[in-house]
Amino acid sequence: MVPLTHYLVLSGILFAIGTAGVFLRRNMITVLLSIEIMLNAVNLTFVAAGRQLGSVDGQIITFFVMTVAAAEAAVGLALVIALFRHRETLSPDAFTSLKW
Amino acid sequence: MTAWLVEWLRYLVTPLTVHGALIFIIFNLLVLSAAFMVWMERKVCAYIQDRLGPNRVGYAGWKQPFADVIKLLTKEELRPKAADAVLFAIAPIISAGTAFAAFSVVPFGTSTTLWGFLPEPVPLEITDVNVAVLVIFAITSMGVYGIVLAGWASNSKYSLLGGLRSSAQMISYELSYGLALAAVIMMAGSLSLREIVLSQSGYWFGFIPKWYLWPQLFGFFIYMCAGVAETNRAPFDFPEAEQELVAGYHTEYSSMSFAMFFLAEYVNMVTVSAVATSLYLGGWLGPFLPDWLDWIWFMVKVLALLFFYVWMRWTLPRYRYDQLMEFGWKWLLPAAVLNLLYTAALVLWLQG
Amino acid sequence: METAAFYIFAAIAVIASLFVVGQRNPMYSVMLLITSFGALAGLYVLLDAPFTAVTQIIIYAGAIMVLFLFVVMLLNVPREEPAPSVAAGLLGPTGLKIGAVLSGLLAIEMVWALSRLPSRYFNPDQAGQVSDVRNIGQVLFTQHAFAFEATSVLILVAMVGAVVVARKEH
Numbered sequence: 001m002v003p004l005t006h007y008l009v010l011s012g013i014l015f016a017i018g019t020a021g022v023f024l025r026r027n028m029i030t031v032l033l034s035i036e037i038m039l040n041a042v043n044l045t046f047v048a049a050g051r052q053l054g055s056v057d058g059q060i061i062t063f064f065v066m067t068v069a070a071a072e073a074a075v076g077l078a079l080v081i082a083l084f085r086h087r088e089t090l091s092p093d094a095f096t097s098l099k100w
Numbered sequence: 101m102t103a104w105l106v107e108w109l110r111y112l113v114t115p116l117t118v119h120g121a122l123i124f125i126i127f128n129l130l131v132l133s134a135a136f137m138v139w140m141e142r143k144v145c146a147y148i149q150d151r152l153g154p155n156r157v158g159y160a161g162w163k164q165p166f167a168d169v170i171k172l173l174t175k176e177e178l179r180p181k182a183a184d185a186v187l188f189a190i191a192p193i194i195s196a197g198t199a200f201a202a203f204s205v206v207p208f209g210t211s212t213t214l215w216g217f218l219p220e221p222v223p224l225e226i227t228d229v230n231v232a233v234l235v236i237f238a239i240t241s242m243g244v245y246g247i248v249l250a251g252w253a254s255n256s257k258y259s260l261l262g263g264l265r266s267s268a269q270m271i272s273y274e275l276s277y278g279l280a281l282a283a284v285i286m287m288a289g290s291l292s293l294r295e296i297v298l299s300q301s302g303y304w305f306g307f308i309p310k311w312y313l314w315p316q317l318f319g320f321f322i323y324m325c326a327g328v329a330e331t332n333r334a335p336f337d338f339p340e341a342e343q344e345l346v347a348g349y350h351t352e353y354s355s356m357s358f359a360m361f362f363l364a365e366y367v368n369m370v371t372v373s374a375v376a377t378s379l380y381l382g383g384w385l386g387p388f389l390p391d392w393l394d395w396i397w398f399m400v401k402v403l404a405l406l407f408f409y410v411w412m413r414w415t416l417p418r419y420r421y422d423q424l425m426e427f428g429w430k431w432l433l434p435a436a437v438l439n440l441l442y443t444a445a446l447v448l449w450l451q452g
Numbered sequence: 453m454e455t456a457a458f459y460i461f462a463a464i465a466v467i468a469s470l471f472v473v474g475q476r477n478p479m480y481s482v483m484l485l486i487t488s489f490g491a492l493a494g495l496y497v498l499l500d501a502p503f504t505a506v507t508q509i510i511i512y513a514g515a516i517m518v519l520f521l522f523v524v525m526l527l528n529v530p531r532e533e534p535a536p537s538v539a540a541g542l543l544g545p546t547g548l549k550i551g552a553v554l555s556g557l558l559a560i561e562m563v564w565a566l567s568r569l570p571s572r573y574f575n576p577d578q579a580g581q582v583s584d585v586r587n588i589g590q591v592l593f594t595q596h597a598f599a600f601e602a603t604s605v606l607i608l609v610a611m612v613g614a615v616v617v618a619r620k621e622h
Contacts, residue, residue: 033485241510
């Protein structure tokens, strides 16, 4: 039997990997992929906690998280396409003109 | 002597070996059914076109598919130099793998004990999860990747166009597919294919079977249209039409990889037909046969649907790509939604 | 058997995610993320949530990743400039240095904090209640009906927004 803490630790590791991806990658699509990793880690936490409490609410929240992730991925990728048309590059370092 | 042998063999029967044997048998049956489909397609196509078809290799040409396999196995395996090696290699594996995996939850008979050999009855399927219909839907939607990766990894314009068109077509028709499934799930009240088939048992007036085909005639039509478009067949096969795009996404493949795509297409056809019989035509239920021969009815119904598939391919002209997409989004999807509404009203009315 | 399955799926998920983050070809990143999602679906099955597992494959691996794949193929940026290794990250420009350090700290802190929780095992009697799809449907459409309808509006808005933003200016 696997206790709850194993699932929480795994979810923490996945979340940290996703955060590392967001900070370290110089390609906007991979940044979006790392955000998806983070959302999946959170989904795992919800389902594990829901199983622990014997309630179905964990899976329902997961359902909503997946839907919101789909919407956000669609709009994020549309933004990436629009930005790519302007500068012909996918690196976030090319879009720093608003920095002081 | 034989009694001692049977006793010794019974010692080997564990759940693991029983499941392993089932998987082995079903896998081989699927591969054989793909070979059978090759033969049937060429013979039926020939008779529709008023000629004889293959009749040299064996009695009515029944060894033709095996001759084809030997030819394909002995061909040289080519790979374009600029092709992405890893993706080029795994694309046919994904296609074939998902095609076979989708058959894992399809039941094709009641349980059998092999005439008392097995200690407890074994239901004739690989597994029965309580979300079986969704598993089939999920694995079918993973089949898109084989085509997309094949088109991209070949690094050729024809392949890329064919792959993108084919995958766009598949994901468009998945919506109507899912809505047609949802209507049947509403009527049956369960997601497990075995329970859906069992809820179609019984007769009205003694001779009309209680299949979901009768209240869902429109839904069956929608499901077959979406299924045919999902497998890139018959009137919806523009992306792999010979006259249009060389051979679409599998232009650059040869020998065994090409055979894998071919195999994947035929096994997908078998899966769509098998799911259609389970959902709409009553699965393995039939009048005259005893319990342990029920799978014969299942095979008869699946064969009827496969014949219908082949018949459609060689009779109807193919849709142009924009006509195909327009049909999928503007006609089939609203029809599927209306079918869902109608089914919901029917279920409410029947519950009183 | 179940513990072995948990460790296998967890290892696949973590290793695939590490390669997604540390790998240069975006096509390979997308395919590796799909395997990571598959491993997570396996974990959901272990947690007696088959419906969530199948929904994960249908929505995430079957739709969102196809979208990512199409965009990667459309933009056709073959490889990015070499991803900084951990050492270069620590010695590189300020943003990367802070980012690498913070991610490492996050990982260590979460593992330490979560492993100090007392071990609580799942109640096997509640497995049937949690995995029943009928139950999920009933709670979703009665208690959370408003959130469900709001999500549908959200998807419509996202669809329209994506089409408008990615449209070519003529």
